[in-house]
């Protein structure tokens with residue numbers, strides 16, 4: 657029987673925004689992936705932890721964001737794993753807990769550039785299919801050719817970042833169209849990022 661195809665889209669999601677959802681929506685409709693799992697990472701190994709909102713709050717926002725999508729799910733698997741969150745450990749664990757699923761790692765071209773710094777990046781390439789989607793100013797393939805099971809996809813580029821949203825909210829700007837409505841309402845009612 658053909659295994660269920662699941663794309664792993666992991667990140668800090670501080671907060672999750674419309675750019676993330678547009679990409680996930682695109683992957684579900686225009687690739688062979690059956691589901692996308694947003695994996696909320698408590699601590700990205702190459703990001704400063706002090707700018708991060710509490711992991712449970714980021715998880716709650718991710719859950720609110722996917723409410724209206726039935727093939728987009730949220731995973732907190734990294735919450736009970738050692739920190740910082742290494743993707744090879746997460747994928748290895750997901751694979752052993754879900755033998756009926758084939759996992760594909762979905763990463764942005766910004767992360768592909770930094771990929772040689774990731775833990776056991778060679779094993780990640782050998783054991784998992786990787787989809788790279790374009791991020792502004794981050795060209796792929798110019799510096800090193802793509803391995804066979806690494807594929808560049810032609811997803812639309814949406815130039816929104818969590819950093820821009822956090823800074824704008826701090827300045828008192830109205831950012832309603834940049835985030836799912838439930839997430840923006842949650843941020844306002846809890847006074848987050850002020």
Ligand SMILES: Nc1ncnc2c1ncn2[C@@H]1O[C@H](COP(=O)(O)OP(=O)(O)OP(=O)(O)O)[C@@H](O)[C@H]1O
Nearest residue numbers: 666667668669670675676679764814816817818819
């Ligand atoms: N606008 C976007 N469109 C598609 N993917 C995105 C977008 N913004 C971020 N991503 C990707 O989503 C994943 C999780 O993103 P992350 O939580 O780091 O968001 P971010 O907006 O890049 O955050 P920050 O500004 O805090 O660095 C990463 O792989 C990142 O490349």
Ligand SMILES: O=C(O)c1ccc[n+]([C@@H]2O[C@H](COP(=O)([O-])O)[C@@H](O)[C@H]2O)c1
Nearest residue numbers: 666667668697700741742743744774775
């Ligand atoms: O495994 C690694 O060595 C590794 C190094 C850098 C980033 N990652 C993961 O890549 C994901 C994207 O990170 P971010 O912060 O750009 O959203 C997030 O889940 C990180 O834990 C993983």
